Amino acid sequence: MTLQLRAINKRFGERQVLHQLDLDVANGECVALLGASGCGKSTALRLIAGLDHPDQGSIRINGAEMVDVPAERRRVGMVFQSYALFPHLNVWDNLELGLRMRGGSAATRDERIRGVLEVLQLSGQARLRPSQLSGGQRQRVALARALLRDPLVYLLDEPMSNLDAQLREDLRPQLRRLMIGGEQPVVYVTHDQQEAMALADRIAVMREGRIEQIGTPRELYLQPASTYVAQFIGRPQMNLLPARDGVITGIRPDDLRLDPAGSPCTILSREWFGANQMLLVRCDRGDLRLVCPGETAIEAEPRISWPGTCEHRFDAVSGRRLPSDRLPSD
Amino acid sequence: MTHESMTRGRITPGLMTRRSLWIALLLVWSLAPMLWQLLSSFTTADALVNDQLSFWSRWTLNNYRDLLSTDPPFWRYLLNSSLVASLTTLLTLMLAIPAAYGLAKLPQRLKGILRTAVVGAALFPYVLLFLALLELARTFALGNNLIAIAIPYSALSMPLALLLLTAAFEALPNDLEDAAKLEGLSLWQRLRWVLLPLIAPASASTAILVFLFAWNEYPVALTWLSRSDLLTLPVAMARIAGSSTYSVPYGTYAAATVLGAIPLLVLVLVFQRQIVSGLTNGAIKG
Numbered sequence: 001m002t003l004q005l006r007a008i009n010k011r012f013g014e015r016q017v018l019h020q021l022d023l024d025v026a027n028g029e030c031v032a033l034l035g036a037s038g039c040g041k042s043t044a045l046r047l048i049a050g051l052d053h054p055d056q057g058s059i060r061i062n063g064a065e066m067v068d069v070p071a072e073r074r075r076v077g078m079v080f081q082s083y084a085l086f087p088h089l090n091v092w093d094n095l096e097l098g099l100r101m102r103g104g105s106a107a108t109r110d111e112r113i114r115g116v117l118e119v120l121q122l123s124g125q126a127r128l129r130p131s132q133l134s135g136g137q138r139q140r141v142a143l144a145r146a147l148l149r150d151p152l153v154y155l156l157d158e159p160m161s162n163l164d165a166q167l168r169e170d171l172r173p174q175l176r177r178l179m180i181g182g183e184q185p186v187v188y189v190t191h192d193q194q195e196a197m198a199l200a201d202r203i204a205v206m207r208e209g210r211i212e213q214i215g216t217p218r219e220l221y222l223q224p225a226s227t228y229v230a231q232f233i234g235r236p237q238m239n240l241l242p243a244r245d246g247v248i249t250g251i252r253p254d255d256l257r258l259d260p261a262g263s264p265c266t267i268l269s270r271e272w273f274g275a276n277q278m279l280l281v282r283c284d285r286g287d288l289r290l291v292c293p294g295e296t297a298i299e300a301e302p303r304i305s306w307p308g309t310c311e312h313r314f315d316a317v318s319g320r321r322l323p324s325d326r327l328p329s330d
Numbered sequence: 331m332t333h334e335s336m337t338r339g340r341i342t343p344g345l346m347t348r349r350s351l352w353i354a355l356l357l358v359w360s361l362a363p364m365l366w367q368l369l370s371s372f373t374t375a376d377a378l379v380n381d382q383l384s385f386w387s388r389w390t391l392n393n394y395r396d397l398l399s400t401d402p403p404f405w406r407y408l409l410n411s412s413l414v415a416s417l418t419t420l421l422t423l424m425l426a427i428p429a430a431y432g433l434a435k436l437p438q439r440l441k442g443i444l445r446t447a448v449v450g451a452a453l454f455p456y457v458l459l460f461l462a463l464l465e466l467a468r469t470f471a472l473g474n475n476l477i478a479i480a481i482p483y484s485a486l487s488m489p490l491a492l493l494l495l496t497a498a499f500e501a502l503p504n505d506l507e508d509a510a511k512l513e514g515l516s517l518w519q520r521l522r523w524v525l526l527p528l529i530a531p532a533s534a535s536t537a538i539l540v541f542l543f544a545w546n547e548y549p550v551a552l553t554w555l556s557r558s559d560l561l562t563l564p565v566a567m568a569r570i571a572g573s574s575t576y577s578v579p580y581g582t583y584a585a586a587t588v589l590g591a592i593p594l595l596v597l598v599l600v601f602q603r604q605i606v607s608g609l610t611n612g613a614i615k616g
Contacts (some may be wrong), residue, residue: 050511051512080508082504097513101519145509
C-alpha cells in the first residue's frame with residue numbers, strides 16, 4: 001500500500017497554503033510532516049483525508065486516484081488533535097457507530113470492539129462518556145476508532161499535543177506497536193521535532209507550503225538542507241554564526257567542546273539538566289549554545305573550539321546548504 | 331471569577347434574606363396576575379363585584395361547568411390549538427433543521443448577508459402581513475382548515491427557528507462532523523446519529539418557542555378560521571369575552587385562561603432543563 005501526492009496546490013482565499021507539494025509514503029512507512037503552525041502540514045493531511053479538496057494535483061492510494069472520492073469512502077483512519085469523540089455516546093457506542101453504519105454483523109462488531117478495547121486497556125471504560133475520561137484515555141479511544149476503521153492510510157494530526165510530556169512518552173510505544181510499521185502508510189503531523197524523530201522513518205520539514213527537506217531523521221540532523229531545517233531539527237538549536245564572506249557557519253551545541261587551546265569566551269547563562277548541561281557563552285564569533293556532560297566543571301572564563309569537520313555551511317542569502325568538499329561524518 | 335467566588339464565600343445571613351426578599355418580590359410581580367385569574371375562575375359572578383358576601387358563599391365551579399357545556403365545548407378549542415401548534419412545531423423543525431445546517435456550512439460572507447436578512451424577517455411586525463395572508467387563504471381556499479393554518483404559522487416562526495438552530499450548529503466543533511465523515515457516515519447518517527443528538531437542547535427550546543407562538547397567535551387565526559368548531563383558543567376566548575353585550579363574563583373568562591395555560595405549563599415543566607440549556611447554549615463539551 002502506498003500513498004502518493006503529486007503537484008498539490010491549495011489556496012484559501014489570497015493565501016497559497018500548499019505549493020506543488022509532492023510526497024510519497026511507502027507501505028508501512030511513517031512520514032512525519034514537521035513545521036511551525038501555518039506551514040500547511042495540517043492542510044496536507046486534510047487533503048489526503050478528503051476533508052478539503054486540492055485546487056490542483058493528484059492523490060493516489062495504492063495507485064487509485066482519490067481526489068474525487070468523497071471523504072466518506074476513502075477509508076482513511078484519522079486521529080484528531082481534539083480527538084473528536086462524539087460527546088453524546090459512550091466509548092463503546094463511539095466505536096460502534098462507524099462499524100454499524102458501514103454494515104456487517106453485530107457479532108463481528110462486538111468481537112472487534114472488545115478486542116480493540118482489550119489491546120488499548122479500555123475494557124473498564126466501555127460504558128463511560130468521553131467527558132468522564134482522562135486525556136490519555138480519550139486519546140486511546142480515538143486511536144481505537146481509527147484502528148477499527150480498517151483503513152488504507154493512517155493520518156495522525158498532532159495526536160499527542162494535548163497530553164502532558166509524561167503521558168506522551170508512555171503512549172509513543174503503543175502508537176508504534178499499533179499503527180506504525182503495519183501494512184499501511186502513516187502520515188504523522190507534528191510541530192514537535194523530538195516526537196517526529198522518535199516515531200518517523202522519514203521527516204518532511206515544511207515551510208510556507210513547501211517541503212524544505214525530506215529524509216531520515218539522521219539525514220536531517222547530519223546534513224540539514226537549509227538554516228531553517230538546521231534550526232528545526234536537534235535540540236538545543238544549532239548555533240548559526242553571523243555571515244562571513246556570504247557564508248553562514250552552523251555548529252551543533254554538542255559539537256562544541258571546552259578546549260584550553262580554544263578561543264576565550266564568557267558565560268552568559270547556564271542550565272543544568274543532570275546528565276548534561278547547556279551553557280550560553282559569548283565569544284568573538286558571537287553567542288553560542290554549548291552542551292557538555294553534567295558533571296563537567298566549568299571555569300568562569302572557559303575556552304572553546306570545534307572541529308572543522310562539524311561545521312555546516314549555508315549561503316547567507318538563500319539559507320541553502322553549500323556543497324562541502326568533505327565527506328559527511330556518518 | 332475570583333471576585334465573585336469571594337463575595338459568594340462571604341454571604342451573610344442578612345444578605346441571604348435580602349436576596350430571598352427580592353426573589354419573592356419578583357415572583358409576586360410575575361405570578362400574582364396568574365393567581366388572581368385562578369382565584370377569579372373559582373369565584374361566583376356576584377362575588378366578583380360584591381365584597382360584602384361571606385367567604386364561604388364566594389366559591390363556585392360554575393365557571394368551568396359553563397365553559398365545558400357550551401356548544402362546541404371548550405375542550406374542543408384546546409384540541410384545535412394543540413393540533414395546530416403541534417403541526418406548526420413539527421413542520422417548522424422539519425424545514426428549519428436542514429436549512430440551519432445549510433446556513434451554518436455557507437462561506438462566511440454569504441452567511442453574514444443571509445443572517446442579516448433572517449434577523450430582519452424575525453423583527454418584522456407580522457401583523458402587517460395578515461391581510462396579505464388572508465388574500466392567500468382565499469386564493470388557495472385554505473380558510474377554515476386547521477392543517478392549512480400551520481403553513482403560515484411555520485413561515486412566521488421560521489426566522490427565529492433558523493437563528494436559534496444555526497447558532498447551535500455553528501457551536502458544534504467541526505472536527506466532530508469531519509470524524510463522522512471519515513467513519514463513513516453519509517450526510518443523513520451524520521445528521522441523524524451525530525448532529526441532531528448534539529443540538530437536541532437547542533431543538534427543544536426552539537420547539538417550545540414555536541409551539542408558544544402558534545398557541546398564542548391571534549390575527550391570522552381570526553381571519554383564517556370562522557367556523558365555530560374550528561376556532562383556536564385565543565379567538566375562542568375573545569368570543570367569550572365579547573359574548574354578551576351588557577356584561578363581561580369575568581369568571582368564565584378567567585376559567586378559560588386557566589384551562590388554556592395548563593398544556594403550556596405541562597410542556598415547559600417537562601422540557602425546562604432543555605429550554606434553559608438551549609437558550610443559554612454552548613452546553614456541548616468534548
